[in-house]
Amino acid sequence: MDRIGIVLVGAGFIADAHSGAIDADPRATLIGIVDADPARAAAFARKQGGIRYAPDLDTALRWPGVDAVILCTPNDTHAPLGLAVATAGKHLLVEKPLATTLADAHRLADAFEAADRVLVAAHTHRFYDYGRAVKQTISSGAIGRPVLVRLAILGGWIWPDWSAWVGDPERSGGHALHNGVHLLDLATWWLGGEPTGVYARGRKQTAAELRIYDYLEMVVSYADGATAVCEMSRAHRPGSLAQRELLVAGTAGIVEQGWDGESSLVFGEAGTTTVPAAGGNGFAAQLGAWLDAIGGAAPAMPVADAVRAVALGVAVEESIATGKPVAVTA
Amino acid sequence: MIRVALVGNAGIGSQDHQNSMYRPAFERHPRFELVDTAEEAEVLSIAVPLAERGTAVADAIRAGKHVLADKPLAATLAEATEIERLAAAHGVVVVPAHHQRFGAALRSAIAAVRAGRVGLPWNVQCDFVVAGGDPAPTGELVNFGLYPVDVLRALLGLEVHRVHATGTPDLVTLLLDHEHGVTSTVVCGRVPALRDVPPGGLAVHRYRISGSHGVLAVDARKPALQVRTTDTFGPVWTGPGTVDVLLDVLAAGIAAGRAALGPHDAVQAQRVIEAAQRSMAVGQPVAIGQPVETGE
Ligand SMILES: NC(=O)c1ccc[n+]([C@@H]2O[C@H](COP(=O)([O-])OP(=O)(O)OC[C@H]3O[C@@H](n4cnc5c(N)ncnc54)[C@H](O)[C@@H]3O)[C@@H](O)[C@H]2O)c1
Numbered sequence: 001m002d003r004i005g006i007v008l009v010g011a012g013f014i015a016d017a018h019s020g021a022i023d024a025d026p027r028a029t030l031i032g033i034v035d036a037d038p039a040r041a042a043a044f045a046r047k048q049g050g051i052r053y054a055p056d057l058d059t060a061l062r063w064p065g066v067d068a069v070i071l072c073t074p075n076d077t078h079a080p081l082g083l084a085v086a087t088a089g090k091h092l093l094v095e096k097p098l099a100t101t102l103a104d105a106h107r108l109a110d111a112f113e114a115a116d117r118v119l120v121a122a123h124t125h126r127f128y129d130y131g132r133a134v135k136q137t138i139s140s141g142a143i144g145r146p147v148l149v150r151l152a153i154l155g156g157w158i159w160p161d162w163s164a165w166v167g168d169p170e171r172s173g174g175h176a177l178h179n180g181v182h183l184l185d186l187a188t189w190w191l192g193g194e195p196t197g198v199y200a201r202g203r204k205q206t207a208a209e210l211r212i213y214d215y216l217e218m219v220v221s222y223a224d225g226a227t228a229v230c231e232m233s234r235a236h237r238p239g240s241l242a243q244r245e246l247l248v249a250g251t252a253g254i255v256e257q258g259w260d261g262e263s264s265l266v267f268g269e270a271g272t273t274t275v276p277a278a279g280g281n282g283f284a285a286q287l288g289a290w291l292d293a294i295g296g297a298a299p300a301m302p303v304a305d306a307v308r309a310v311a312l313g314v315a316v317e318e319s320i321a322t323g324k325p326v327a328v329t330a
Numbered sequence: 331m332i333r334v335a336l337v338g339n340a341g342i343g344s345q346d347h348q349n350s351m352y353r354p355a356f357e358r359h360p361r362f363e364l365v366d367t368a369e370e371a372e373v374l375s376i377a378v379p380l381a382e383r384g385t386a387v388a389d390a391i392r393a394g395k396h397v398l399a400d401k402p403l404a405a406t407l408a409e410a411t412e413i414e415r416l417a418a419a420h421g422v423v424v425v426p427a428h429h430q431r432f433g434a435a436l437r438s439a440i441a442a443v444r445a446g447r448v449g450l451p452w453n454v455q456c457d458f459v460v461a462g463g464d465p466a467p468t469g470e471l472v473n474f475g476l477y478p479v480d481v482l483r484a485l486l487g488l489e490v491h492r493v494h495a496t497g498t499p500d501l502v503t504l505l506l507d508h509e510h511g512v513t514s515t516v517v518c519g520r521v522p523a524l525r526d527v528p529p530g531g532l533a534v535h536r537y538r539i540s541g542s543h544g545v546l547a548v549d550a551r552k553p554a555l556q557v558r559t560t561d562t563f564g565p566v567w568t569g570p571g572t573v574d575v576l577l578d579v580l581a582a583g584i585a586a587g588r589a590a591l592g593p594h595d596a597v598q599a600q601r602v603i604e605a606a607q608r609s610m611a612v613g614q615p616v617a618i619g620q621p622v623e624t625g626e
Contacts, residue, residue: 148501150457150517152538199494199505199615201513205452205542215453217515219496219503227497229515231455237543247457247534249501249521254459254533259547325494325613 003029004091004291005065009057009081010073011035011044014095018070019048021287028291034060036073057081061088068118068294071095074165075172079104082119086111091118093290097181097313098306100173105310109303118293120286121306123185127285130257134190134248137255144252145224149187152231153179156241158206158214159234167212175212175232176200176316183230184218184312185305190248193222195308198315199325205235218316220328240273331363332584334398335371337386338378342473344464347400347427348377355573361581372396373580380468384409387424391416396423396584398577402476402603403596410600414593423583426596429576430458430477430535430550431484434569439537439548440484448541454482454514455538459501462523463530469499470519471606476599478516479504481550483598485539488512490598494615495606504606505615526564 006022008015011033022030032052035041045053054060057069061084068091071081079099085092092112098121099105112119125131138146158167165171172178188195198220202213215235220228236243243259263274289300315326334356339348352375356362365371374390376383377400384404390397391413403426404410417424431440443451458478466473483489492507501519508514527533535550554565576591583589601618609616 144522148497148503148517152455197613199496201505201507203452203511203513217453217505217513219505219515221496225498227501227503229503229517231515233540236540236545237449241545247517249459252522253524254461254521256534323615325496325615 003027004067004294005029005031007032007034007060007063007066007069009034009060009069009071011037011040012072014072015044017283018072018093018287021281021284024281024284025287025291028287031066032060032063057084061085061090066090068092075100075178076170079108082108083111086115086117086119089115089117091290091294093120093122093287095122096124096306097121097173097177097310099310100177102307102311102314105307109307112303118290118299119303119306120290120293120299120301121303121309122286123182123301123306123309124282124286125182125186126189126301127289128282129279130244130246130262131186131282134246134255138190138192138248138250142253143248143250143255146191146248146250147226148247148249149190149226149228149230150245150247151183151187151228152233152243152245153183154231154233154236154241154243156236156239157234167210169211172212173313174317175202175214175216175234176218176320177310177313178212179232179234180216180218180230180316181309181313183232184220184316185309187220187228187230188308188312189305191222191226191228193224193226195220195312195328196223197221197325197327198312198319200316200319202320203235213320216316216320220312240271242274332361332373332581333365333371334362334373334375335365335368337368337374337376337390340379341377341400342380342466342468346377348375351573352377352398352400352427355571355577359574359577359581362577368393368395373398373584376400380405384413387413388416391420391422391424394420394422396580397425398580399424399426399596401427401474401596402472402600403593404600407597407600407604410593410597414597417593421587423580423587423589424593425576425580425583425589425591426593427573427576428476428480428591428595428599429572431481431591432572432575432579433550435548435550435552436481436484436537437575439539439546442546443485443539443541444487447544448539448546449543451486451539451541452512453540454485454512456482456514456516456518457534457536458516458518459532459534460520460530461527461533463520465500465520471495471499471502471603471610475502475504475518475603475606476596478518479506479599479602480595481537482506482508482514482516483595485537486512486514490602490605490618492615492617493602493605493609495609499610502606502610504602506602526562
């Protein structure tokens with residue numbers, strides 16, 4: 001069988017995780033790299049053993065052997081670049097969020113439906129060991145019907161400087177769209193329910209001048225009465241803090257993983273730090289599921305769920321702005 | 331010795347905290363002795379059904395007795411406020427049984443936060459989840475929602491001015507806005523019986539206090555041993571009992587004329603609980619007015 005030829009767009013922070021996954025999967029091959037910054041594209045291409053590179057997507061879409069695109073560019077570029085991929089008739093794995101507005105999310109969904117190509121948004125936490133283990137535990141019926149999710153992903157580092165696109169709500173969509181969607185999607189997937197409303201609070205903790213909320217408390221209500229409490233933080237001190245905590249309560253039991261649930265501890269001269277256990281590669285599992293879907297399998301991350309995550313993220317930003325609960329319709 | 335009479339052995343639903351908690355704590359406490367009638371007593375330990383509690387406490391105060399009151403102190407904010415006024419007017423000590431704030435880990439956490447160990451706190455997350463036992467016919471928000479709300483007040487020293495509540499009365503999520511922009515989220519309620527958690531015991535009881543200079547993570551089920559046997563696996567509490575500390579506070583309060591925990595704490599907790607009930611009813615956040623002046 002021919003390998004699926006992939007072009008990676010955006011040679012930034014997260015690109016290595018995707019190229020590593022491609023390298024590890026015998027069904028895929030990396031054809032080339034695109035980055036608006038030609039020097040970055042060239043450096044990445046060299047590092048990958050001299051693959052093709054270009055400063056724009058249109059050029060890359062004409063390279064021979066290209067079947068699919070992985071898009072890891074800033075969030076506001078997902079819609080225009082993604083639509084170009086659909087027009088070219090290629091499959092797409094797009095970094096989260098699918099888009100920064102609900103209208104753009106629907107536009108992308110419709111375009112890939114019309115082109116009969118696979119569109120998957122990279123909600124990577126669904127493919128991490130913990131994300132899958134919680135889902136399997138709930139699906140097994142062990143805790144009955146889940147009625148509460150509490151999920152916290154807490155960090156103490158803020159993005160590097162004032163020029164970072166992530167700190168610009170126009171480019172990132174705001175923190176609810178940027179990182180909040182990870183938790184909003186994961187909790188909703190675990191619960192398996194239909195979100196009906198969101199109430200959220202946000203803080204600008206690290207600096208009053210921030211344009212995005214570095215701490216988010218996002219509470220989602222579901223049609224069956226379930227609740228999800230999701231905390232996303234880049235605001236915590238000390239800056240080295242990196243914790244994840246989860247609690248799922250059901251009608252017949254609870255699932256918990258504390259902040260030290262998958263780590264050993266080092267008591268060192270510089271303080272106490274965690275050593276996370278070795279585990280599966282979420283990006284490889286995510287790539288594998290996308291390739292499966294291209295091969296005809298049901299997608300592990302359906303487009304409708306990615307659209308819903310955008311709807312939830314938009315509702316979070318609206319709830320913070322108004323101080324009121326916001327009804328959700330995906 | 332301080333003479334105590336036990337009044338009532340009922341509460342919400344099937345509760346009998348008088349015999350399960352207060353009587354044994356009074357019996358083992360070195361400063362108290364039990365007497366048979368209210369006339370002989372300086373202190374009344376009142377655990378009557380919630381609907382009658384406010385009246386019973388008010389009557390005791392008018393009779394010049396100090397009071398240990400089962401929680402909640404009264405069924406309504408109006409009654410709690412009246413109790414606060416009466417207690418001040420009659421110069422007696424009224425201690426509502428908010429004993430969870432006296433958990434050993436929480437006492438040191440409260441001291442640490444108030445001493446600035448995490449800098450200025452800006453958020454608290456709390457889970458107060460009981461497993462098994464008899465569900466409260468009033469819903470668990472009314473039954474034990476005041477416990478975490480009271481702990482938050484002790485931790486932060488800040489009043490709540492806005493409440494949003496969601497979920498169900500048996501497993502409720504409270505989103506509280508405190509003074510100075512501090513926020514907190516409390517998950518509070520009852521889940522089904524869990525293996526190795528005694529019926530009605532706390533399956534999860536924790537607080538994460540985030541501050542400008544650090545984070546304090548409190549597992550309020552500590553200090554405890556982890557004991558595993560062929561058939562069981564669970565914690566064995568090693569700290570002083572929370573009700574024993576509550577009685578220490580009562581005894582010290584009687585000696586000093588004012589207790590470290592009083593009706594004002596019950597009033598402030600009740601404000602939050604009633605606001606949460608209104609929020610659940612209307613599906614919107616509810617503002618809490620300024621505290622009523624009591625002349626205290
Ligand atoms: N799934 C995850 O866990 C995860 C983690 C981090 C980032 N992300 C997502 O990945 C995406 C990229 O984030 P990052 O942190 O790698 O960003 P980054 O800023 O490090 O890299 C983005 C790269 O895209 C390039 N670029 C910008 N506009 C372009 C365009 N129009 N055409 C081609 N290249 C362009 C930039 O030059 C840069 O090299 C974002 O959507 C982000 O939300 C996902």
